[in-house]
Amino acid sequence: MSALDGLYQEVILDHAKRRSGEGLVAPDPGHGSGESHQYNPTCGDEITVRVELAPAGAGTEPVVGRLTWEGEGCSISMAAASVLAEAAPGMTRSELRALIGSFRELLRSRGTVEPDEEVLGDAAAFAGVSRFVARVKCAMLGWVAAEEALGRAG
Structure with a gap:
């Protein structure tokens, strides 16, 4: 295993243990939100993601105020949701969609x-997961839920 692979593995294990964004939080008054529940029948992992959008200023796109989630599953799916919950706040809708697209690619x-x-x-850190087709769905689960929740957010 290369040093980089070892670092990536540490990132995944850290996020699996100290899950950022875990626990659905009600949106602040006046903020739009959307929610999506996703289930992976192959392994039984499931997750619900809520995306909260802060109101946009004049002529600007709303930004993600926070992304929270709750779920049960393997360390890969839970770590991937944690990573996303840390990355999303402050992003516009289009920036978050682009990030999800890059992760999917x-x-x-x-x-x-x-x-x-x-x-x-x-x-x-999830680059190594791409070599294991059965694990790709695990890593994408929360990200697919976030993509759908973002589309539902008002």
Whole structure:
């Protein structure tokens, strides 16, 4: 295992243990929100993600105020949700959609795409997961829920 692979593994294990954003939080008054529940029938992992949008200023896009979640599953799915909960706040809708798209591209690459840490941040740690097709769904579960919740957010 390379030093980078070892670092990535530590990031995933850390997020699996100290889960950022865990526990659904009611949106602040006047903030829009959307929620999505996703279930992976292959392994039984499930998650509910709530995306809260802070009101936009004149001519600006709303930004994610917070992303919270609750779920049960393997360390990969829970860590991936934690990483997303840390990354999303402060992003506009389009920035969050772009991040989700970049993460999806990395995971579908089967190890052929090098992660761009500038774009993905801690989510780059999941690059090794892309080589294991059965685990890709685990890593994507919370991100798919966030994508759907974002579409439902008012």
